[in-house]
Amino acid sequence: MGAVKTKRMPRAVREQQMLDAAVRTFGRRGYMAASMDEIAELAGVSKPLVYLYLNSKDDLFTACIRREAHALTEAVRSGVRTDQPADRQLWDGLLAFFTHTAENPDGWSVLHLQARIHGEAFAAEVAAMREEIVAFVTQLIVVAAREAHRDPDLPEREVAGLAEALVGAAESLAAWANATPGVTARQAAATLMNFAWAGLGDLMEGRPWAPPAP
Amino acid sequence: MGAVKTKRMPRAVREQQMLDAAVRTFGRRGYMAASMDEIAELAGVSKPLVYLYLNSKDDLFTACIRREAHALTEAVRSGVRTDQPADRQLWDGLLAFFTHTAENPDGWSVLHLQARIHGEAFAAEVAAMREEIVAFVTQLIVVAAREAHRDPDLPEREVAGLAEALVGAAESLAAWANATPGVTARQAAATLMNFAWAGLGDLMEGRPWAPPAP
Numbered sequence: 001m002g003a004v005k006t007k008r009m010p011r012a013v014r015e016q017q018m019l020d021a022a023v024r025t026f027g028r029r030g031y032m033a034a035s036m037d038e039i040a041e042l043a044g045v046s047k048p049l050v051y052l053y054l055n056s057k058d059d060l061f062t063a064c065i066r067r068e069a070h071a072l073t074e075a076v077r078s079g080v081r082t083d084q085p086a087d088r089q090l091w092d093g094l095l096a097f098f099t100h101t102a103e104n105p106d107g108w109s110v111l112h113l114q115a116r117i118h119g120e121a122f123a124a125e126v127a128a129m130r131e132e133i134v135a136f137v138t139q140l141i142v143v144a145a146r147e148a149h150r151d152p153d154l155p156e157r158e159v160a161g162l163a164e165a166l167v168g169a170a171e172s173l174a175a176w177a178n179a180t181p182g183v184t185a186r187q188a189a190a191t192l193m194n195f196a197w198a199g200l201g202d203l204m205e206g207r208p209w210a211p212p213a214p
Numbered sequence: 215m216g217a218v219k220t221k222r223m224p225r226a227v228r229e230q231q232m233l234d235a236a237v238r239t240f241g242r243r244g245y246m247a248a249s250m251d252e253i254a255e256l257a258g259v260s261k262p263l264v265y266l267y268l269n270s271k272d273d274l275f276t277a278c279i280r281r282e283a284h285a286l287t288e289a290v291r292s293g294v295r296t297d298q299p300a301d302r303q304l305w306d307g308l309l310a311f312f313t314h315t316a317e318n319p320d321g322w323s324v325l326h327l328q329a330r331i332h333g334e335a336f337a338a339e340v341a342a343m344r345e346e347i348v349a350f351v352t353q354l355i356v357v358a359a360r361e362a363h364r365d366p367d368l369p370e371r372e373v374a375g376l377a378e379a380l381v382g383a384a385e386s387l388a389a390w391a392n393a394t395p396g397v398t399a400r401q402a403a404a405t406l407m408n409f410a411w412a413g414l415g416d417l418m419e420g421r422p423w424a425p426p427a428p
Contacts, residue, residue, distance in 0.1 A: 032333075032334070113337075117331050117332065117337045118332075119331060120244065120246070123331045157394070157396075157397065158405055160390070161387060161390060161391070161405040162405060162408075162409055164387050164389075165383035165386060165406055165410075166409070168384070168386020169378075169382045171382055171386070172383070172385070173375060173379045173382065175378075176374070177375070180371070180374075183375070187371075188375065191372055191379065194376075195376055195379050196379075196409060
């Protein structure tokens with residue numbers, strides 16, 4: 001390690017630079033094609049230093065997933081003020097989600113694509129984040145239902161299903177928005193809000209859509 | 215091959231038995247843990263015969279993905295009658311989708327989970343099926359918009375976004391329904407219809423949800 005010349009810099013700062021370079025490289029090239037040489041060069045450090053700090057390509061990828069998952073959940077949480085009406089909370093949450101995924105397309109690619117297609121250990125990391133977001137959305141729908149009726153008769157299972165549907169729709173739409181030139185975060189959020197709110201809203205007000213007889 | 219004793223049976227029939235066994239094993243154990251021994255035993259054939267017919271574990275997995283993807287898209291297409299009103303078409307399509315994924319949980323696990331997490335080649339197979347379903351849903355929304363206005367002013371991009379949202383919601387909900395005891399296909403379809411239809415319906419009628427000023 002004696003031959004490696006790097007400017008003195010706190011380890012935490014240098015580690016973030018490595019993670020920035022890694023997220024960018026994994027997100028754009030894919031996990032398999034990304035090379036540790038490229039990541040080190042992009043971070044402006046030697047390859048041995050990357051291994052010293054992050055241990056292996058697998059550990060580096062795991063660290064990327066954790067950092068990006070934390071940043072995304074924080075962005076959504078901090079975008080929502082729980083003293084607002086339910087539709088405003090949903091809108092703010094969606095706008096925060098699509099703004100974050102649009103501003104961090106490489107991070108979103110790591111979470112939504114790369115982490116899912118390269119084995120069960122990485123997929124489990126993303127699944128943990130997803131559960132947290134589903135729980136957050138479930139809570140939001142429960143609050144909305146409580147606002148609508150004092151004694152909501154939406155069964156717990158229906159609420160859980162709605163939260164799964166909403167999160168799946170948002171994931172799918174974010175991937176599409178990032179791959180489609182000219183779609184803004186605000187447009188993507190408005191599309192999903194349009195799709196979801198009137199439906200959820202009607203449901204909350206006790207006006208479910210009625211299926212035809214079997 | 216002379217030592218292998220198997221009853222005389224057309225190759226196509228035997229191949230389907232192997233694929234049945236493979237889908238079940240890949241779907242339940244996961245791609246990595248599934249063994250060719252187990253698949254051969256479950257299919258009631260020798261392991262060399264599986265290799266003779268399907269070549270390799272990778273090729274067998276690819277054949278499973280293609281068969282299950284084809285079965286799912288056919289189930290949805292044949293569930294929808296295009297002479298029906300748009301909400302009925304959407305309901306019939308959703309019911310067909312959730313019925314098929316509930317009746318074929320191993321096939322759905324192969325498509326939605328396994329094929330996505332074990333490398334880019336398998337993921338690309340599923341992506342092709344997904345594009346076909348998105349195109350089908352897009353067409354359905356366009357027809358609904360045409361019904362609502364003679365000259366629909368939903369921009370093409372908004373329709374594409376809605377189709378992505380709906381497909382993402384359905385995928386997410388099918389995975390949840392299959393993992394949650396007691397949720398029927400009809401309940402899952404009704405949850406998504408409730409979530410989606412009133413929203414889509416309002417949009418078609420020219421009553422979009424209005425975002426607050428930025």
